Amino acid sequence: MRASLHLGGKRGVELLQAPMLNKGTAFTKAEREALGLRGLLPPRVSTLARQVARVLENFRRQPNDLEKYIFMVSLQDRNEDLFYRVVLEHLEEMMPIIYTPTVGQGCQEYGHIFRRPRGLYVSLEDQGHVKQILQNWPRSDVRIIVVTDGERILGLGDLGANGMGIPVGKLSLYTACAGIHPHLCLPVTLDVGTNNDSLLEDPLYLGLPQRRERGERYDALVREFFGAVQEMFPTALVQLEDFGNTNAFRLLREYRERACTFDDDIQGTASVALAGALSALRLTGGALTDQKILFFGAGEAGIGIGDLVVAALRAEGMSEAEARLRCWFVDSRGLVVKSRPDLAEHKLPYAHEHAPVADLQQAIETLKPTALIGVSGMPRAFTQPVVEALTRLNERPILFALSNPTSKAECTAQEAYSWTDGRAVFASGSPFPPVTLNGQTFVPGQGNNAYIFPGVGLGVLASEATRVTDEMFFVAAKALGESVKEEDLAMGRIYPSLTRVREVSVTIATAVAEVAFARGLTRRARPADVAAHTRAQMYEPEYVTYV
Numbered sequence: 001m002r003a004s005l006h007l008g009g010k011r012g013v014e015l016l017q018a019p020m021l022n023k024g025t026a027f028t029k030a031e032r033e034a035l036g037l038r039g040l041l042p043p044r045v046s047t048l049a050r051q052v053a054r055v056l057e058n059f060r061r062q063p064n065d066l067e068k069y070i071f072m073v074s075l076q077d078r079n080e081d082l083f084y085r086v087v088l089e090h091l092e093e094m095m096p097i098i099y100t101p102t103v104g105q106g107c108q109e110y111g112h113i114f115r116r117p118r119g120l121y122v123s124l125e126d127q128g129h130v131k132q133i134l135q136n137w138p139r140s141d142v143r144i145i146v147v148t149d150g151e152r153i154l155g156l157g158d159l160g161a162n163g164m165g166i167p168v169g170k171l172s173l174y175t176a177c178a179g180i181h182p183h184l185c186l187p188v189t190l191d192v193g194t195n196n197d198s199l200l201e202d203p204l205y206l207g208l209p210q211r212r213e214r215g216e217r218y219d220a221l222v223r224e225f226f227g228a229v230q231e232m233f234p235t236a237l238v239q240l241e242d243f244g245n246t247n248a249f250r251l252l253r254e255y256r257e258r259a260c261t262f263d264d265d266i267q268g269t270a271s272v273a274l275a276g277a278l279s280a281l282r283l284t285g286g287a288l289t290d291q292k293i294l295f296f297g298a299g300e301a302g303i304g305i306g307d308l309v310v311a312a313l314r315a316e317g318m319s320e321a322e323a324r325l326r327c328w329f330v331d332s333r334g335l336v337v338k339s340r341p342d343l344a345e346h347k348l349p350y351a352h353e354h355a356p357v358a359d360l361q362q363a364i365e366t367l368k369p370t371a372l373i374g375v376s377g378m379p380r381a382f383t384q385p386v387v388e389a390l391t392r393l394n395e396r397p398i399l400f401a402l403s404n405p406t407s408k409a410e411c412t413a414q415e416a417y418s419w420t421d422g423r424a425v426f427a428s429g430s431p432f433p434p435v436t437l438n439g440q441t442f443v444p445g446q447g448n449n450a451y452i453f454p455g456v457g458l459g460v461l462a463s464e465a466t467r468v469t470d471e472m473f474f475v476a477a478k479a480l481g482e483s484v485k486e487e488d489l490a491m492g493r494i495y496p497s498l499t500r501v502r503e504v505s506v507t508i509a510t511a512v513a514e515v516a517f518a519r520g521l522t523r524r525a526r527p528a529d530v531a532a533h534t535r536a537q538m539y540e541p542e543y544v545t546y547v
Helices: 012-016 029-034 048-060 065-078 080-089 091-098 102-108 130-135 160-178 216-232 245-255 264-284 300-315 320-324 345-350 360-367 384-393 413-419 453-463 470-482 486-490 498-518 530-536
Strands: 120-123 144-148 185-191 237-240 261-263 293-296 327-331 371-374 398-401 425-428 435-437 440-442
Touching: 048 065, 048 080, 065 080, 065 091, 065 102, 080 091, 080 160, 091 102, 091 160, 091 498, 102 160, 120 130, 120 160, 130 216, 144 160, 160 185, 160 453, 160 498, 185 216, 216 245, 237 245, 237 264, 237 453, 245 261, 245 264, 245 300, 245 345, 261 264, 264 300, 264 371, 264 398, 264 425, 264 453, 264 470, 264 486, 293 300, 293 360, 300 320, 300 327, 300 345, 300 470, 327 345, 327 360, 360 384, 384 413, 413 425, 413 435, 453 470, 453 498, 453 530, 470 498, 498 530
Parallel strands: 120 185, 144 185, 144 237, 237 261, 293 327, 293 371, 371 398, 398 425
Antiparallel strands: 435 440
């Protein structure tokens, strides 16, 4: 599906500067004559395939990943169809550049590599005028919004307005992985200041040069934003992205029943992790109800995964109390237990009766978990003694190092396989290369949220759902887990190849849409073939003929 494209009177240089209309050297001779392009382009007409080859040649000669990131951002600003064709045909090569881990460095240096604005910035200075800002957006058919306040960008912390790289990157994946037309997407940054001293001292920082706002003024801006979105873009899905723990849980709690919204760091991460766990059990044997999971990190990702695991266990017949006892958490102060004072509200449901335990290795030896999931943002926290302790307890230890970017991973794939003599069922948040050990090659799975949120978004769009529910992320996890083939498992990979991500997204979107129809979360009648209807919504990056 292509959103309706109109030239809007654009011709000549103006047409070449419109990224969703521009075809560059692929404009035909007839188009060049009719649209005032003759002489503005080299005379030889290119095909899209030839343009892709040229882009790849130039991309691969860039000296480092940041330069590759800048190159691809610049291409997206010139020619979106070409950008998405390159990304779609070379997704495994492109995803680490246009998103994690390289997008993290792109955000850190955003003010220094800034070329051209994308999306909308809504700052504290705009209070009372948020609707007017949304009216400045050139499209009225927005269906997917990704919004951040920049407080917790990946595992890198508070990057303020520099965090805009995350909504832009996430929406690129909505398009590449699930075919949501780029015209339907809107990246937004809420600039409420930053507590990052290096940014406040940087003269090239582009955000408000002030400390991060808290309290009522912050809440008022968020309320005004949601109200303006519902008025201007009433069918839009709002994805909350990289908010700090303090705000992420309470904003999700406050708006999930009032708006079509979800938090990817809480719910998307949970879904992809649960899918990985379900796939891992196909290798280790046993059922989910037999597992005891230890989480290292008790923030948005960890608690989100715990909550979805609890939901899955309850679906298997467990009581909520019994299910929660299968999930234990270690944070920066040790094991989360009831006797600890001043626990954050989101940790309380997992504060079990147990003696205090100071460190991760001791927690493993005491609790005897079957799985260890890292969502801490603390690099190399899974030391050799920690991994060996888990391995002594389990023939096939489940070991997930999910923190992003790569520099924040709790351990590497090489370490995981080496320290377990190849017995680990391993997944990471950022990509790692295959590991050869004792003559066997292991392909580590990447627990990438891009397997989940694009498909969920496509399902919401196709069904015109008015709410996003935990059940949708539960069915998404099951659909993703079931998409893993035996040949994937044979090489140790517990997620499907990224080359199949569009196929997987359709499967997930169909399952999500079915929930919306079954639960009465849409006014739209259920189509006879939900999968075919969903597939028909998808954009393919191809050139149209104007003349």
